[in-house]
Every structure is written in structure tokens, then in C-alpha cells.
Amino acid sequence: xxxxxxxxxxxxxAAAVALAPVAAPVRWLGRLVDWTVIAMGTVLITLVFxxxxxxxxxxxxAWMTELGELLMVWVTFxxxxxxxxxxxxxxxxxxxxxxxxxxxxxxDAAVQSICLVVLAVVCFYGARIVAGGRDNLLTTLEWxxxxxxxxxxxxxxxxxxxxxxxxxxxxxGVPRAQRYPQD
Numbered sequence: 001x002x003x004x005x006x007x008x009x010x011x012x013x014a015a016a017v018a019l020a021p022v023a024a025p026v027r028w029l030g031r032l033v034d035w036t037v038i039a040m041g042t043v044l045i046t047l048v049f050x051x052x053x054x055x056x057x058x059x060x061x062a063w064m065t066e067l068g069e070l071l072m073v074w075v076t077f078x079x080x081x082x083x084x085x086x087x088x089x090x091x092x093x094x095x096x097x098x099x100x101x102x103x104x105x106x107x108d109a110a111v112q113s114i115c116l117v118v119l120a121v122v123c124f125y126g127a128r129i130v131a132g133g134r135d136n137l138l139t140t141l142e143w144x145x146x147x148x149x150x151x152x153x154x155x156x157x158x159x160x161x162x163x164x165x166x167x168x169x170x171x172x173g174v175p176r177a178q179r180y181p182q183d
Contacts, residue, residue: 026085026161026162026165029085029158029161029162030082030085030162033078033081033082033085033158034082036078037075037078037079037082040071040074040075040078041075043071044068044071044072044075047064047067047068047071048068050064051064051065051068062139062140063140063141065140066138066139066140066141067141069148070138070141070143070147070148073148073151074151076151076155077151077152077154077155077156078151078154078155078158080155080156080159081155081158081159081162084158084159084162084163085162086180087166087176087179087180091111095107096108096111101175104176105170105173105175108170108176109167109170109171112163112166112167112170113167115159115163116160116163116164116167119156119157119159119160119163120160122152122153122156123153123156123157123160126149126152126153126156127153129149129152129153130146130149130150130152130153131146133145133146133148133149134146166179
């Protein structure tokens with residue numbers, strides 16, 4: 001008896017269709033991350049521009065600098081999640097590109113599995129850092145320091161969700177070209 005291979009386009013399409021009901025929440029979450037990064041980035045650009053203008057007149061608003069730093073941390077970790085949802089995080093593919101499709105799929109699955117382990121560890125310790133910063137305050141904004149630390153476990157948790165979704169698709173036989181279509 002022949003078992004179907006997950007390497008044929010027909011099987012990959014069937015796997016993608018089987019995952020379609022789950023894909024909608026993942027896409028929705030990805031859009032939410034994208035728009036959050038865009039909104040925070042817009043505020044950050046505005047703050048930096050305003051701060052430069054204020055400095056040109058010899059003035060300084062410390063809260064503006066601190067809020068800009070806070071937003072930079074948020075944009076960095078949420079931007080990492082936005083990259084993870086697109087499979088655009090940094091990778092060195094010279095070895096992987098030389099593998100045939102079945103081996104490439106298993107290598108991709110191994111890499112994503114390692115990423116999930118690392119992200120789980122970072123989320124765990126990041127949550128502990130957030131809890132530890134609860135009683136400290138930012139210097140000028142006087143907000144809990146946890147707000148500055150929160151993007152670490154939140155961004156890594158979002159990356160975990162996107163990479164786990166990708167791993168599920170890899171294991172179902174969906175090729176990279178279908179997982180991350182080029183627009």
C-alpha cells in the first residue's frame with residue numbers, strides 16, 4: 001500500500017485547506033500586531049521630531065524622552081513578532097537551500113522547534129522580570145517599570161504563537177512558498 005507523500009502540491013493544498021479555519025485567528029492576530037507597530041511607530045516618530053524641535057529652542061521635556069524610549073522597546077519586540085509571522089526573521093539558509101524538499105521540511109521543523117524552546121524560556125523569565133518590576137517606577141512618567149519590561153514576554157509570546165503555527169503547517173506538509181507567499 002502506498003502512503004501519500006506530503007511533498008506534492010495537491011497534498012500541500014489539501015493540508016492548507018485543512019488548516020484554513022485556524023488560519024483566520026492567526027491572520028487576525030498578525031494584523032493586530034502590524035497595526036499596533038504602525039501606531040506606536042507613528043507616535044514614536046512624532047515624539048522624536050517634537051523632541052528635536054524643542055531641543056533646537058534650548059528646552060527639554062524629560063517625559064518625552066522616556067516615553068520615546070518606552071515606545072522603542074515596544075516597537076522592537078512587537079516588530080520581532082511581525083517579522084516572525086512573515087517568516088522574515090534572520091536566518092542563514094545556505095545549508096537548508098541545498099536540501100531536497102522532504103529534508104528541507106524536516107530541517108525547517110527542527111529549527112522552528114528549537115526557536116519555540118528558546119522563546120518559551122525567554123517568556124518564562126521575561127514574565128518574572130515583569131513581576132519583579134511591578135513596584136518600581138519609571139523616573140519621569142512614574143508608571144510601573146513593568147510597562148517597560150512587558151514587551152519582552154509579550155513579543156516573545158506572539159513570536160511563539162506565529163512560529164508554532166508555522167511548525168504545524170510544516171508538519172502538515174505545506175511548503176514554504178504557500179506558508180509565506182510573496183506578494
